[in-house]
Amino acid sequence: MKKKDTTFWYEFWLDLFVFYVFLLFALTVFREGYFIWQFKFYWHRPLSEINIVPLIETFKLADAKSLVDFIYNLYGNIMWFVPMGFFIPALSKKHLKFFDVVVIGALISISIETMQFVLNTGVTDIDDVIFNTIGAMVGYLLFFIGKWIKKSIKI
Numbered sequence: 001m002k003k004k005d006t007t008f009w010y011e012f013w014l015d016l017f018v019f020y021v022f023l024l025f026a027l028t029v030f031r032e033g034y035f036i037w038q039f040k041f042y043w044h045r046p047l048s049e050i051n052i053v054p055l056i057e058t059f060k061l062a063d064a065k066s067l068v069d070f071i072y073n074l075y076g077n078i079m080w081f082v083p084m085g086f087f088i089p090a091l092s093k094k095h096l097k098f099f100d101v102v103v104i105g106a107l108i109s110i111s112i113e114t115m116q117f118v119l120n121t122g123v124t125d126i127d128d129v130i131f132n133t134i135g136a137m138v139g140y141l142l143f144f145i146g147k148w149i150k151k152s153i154k155i
Contacts, residue, residue, distance in 0.1 A: 017087040029115045042120040051125040077131035085139020105136025
């Protein structure tokens with residue numbers, strides 16, 4: 001093993017991030033008692049089941065007087081990815097830029113939506129990708145603001 005410079009706090013935050021990622025996938029892809037050893041792929045599903053028109057389903061939720069579903073779809077998807085946008089640059093040894101974090105957040109969201117489609121465990125919707133990516137952006141901005149404050153007051 002190589003000797004790596006690491007600290008207790010880095011390892012703590014890394015472990016917390018790994019837990020968050022497992023929780024995120026458990027709640028979005030592997031829900032309803034779905035276990036890894038029970039994979040059942042649905043290759044026969046038509047691609048027309050994928051909602052690729054942005055914001056249509058979100059507006060339908062708003063019009064259907066389902067305020068709770070609308071709020072969860074909009075703000076829930078954003079909030080679930082805020083930690084992603086914060087942890088990725090915070091734990092990275094490289095200095096990741098805003099665009100890098102946005103692309104990583106979008107790719108993780110696309111992977112979740114793809115797995116939901118193939119495993120038939122959720123609705124595949126472009127709105128989720130959009131809102132999750134916005135959440136990653138918000139997380140990065142919070143990281144950047146925190147870094148700026150830390151530098152300003154020299155903690």
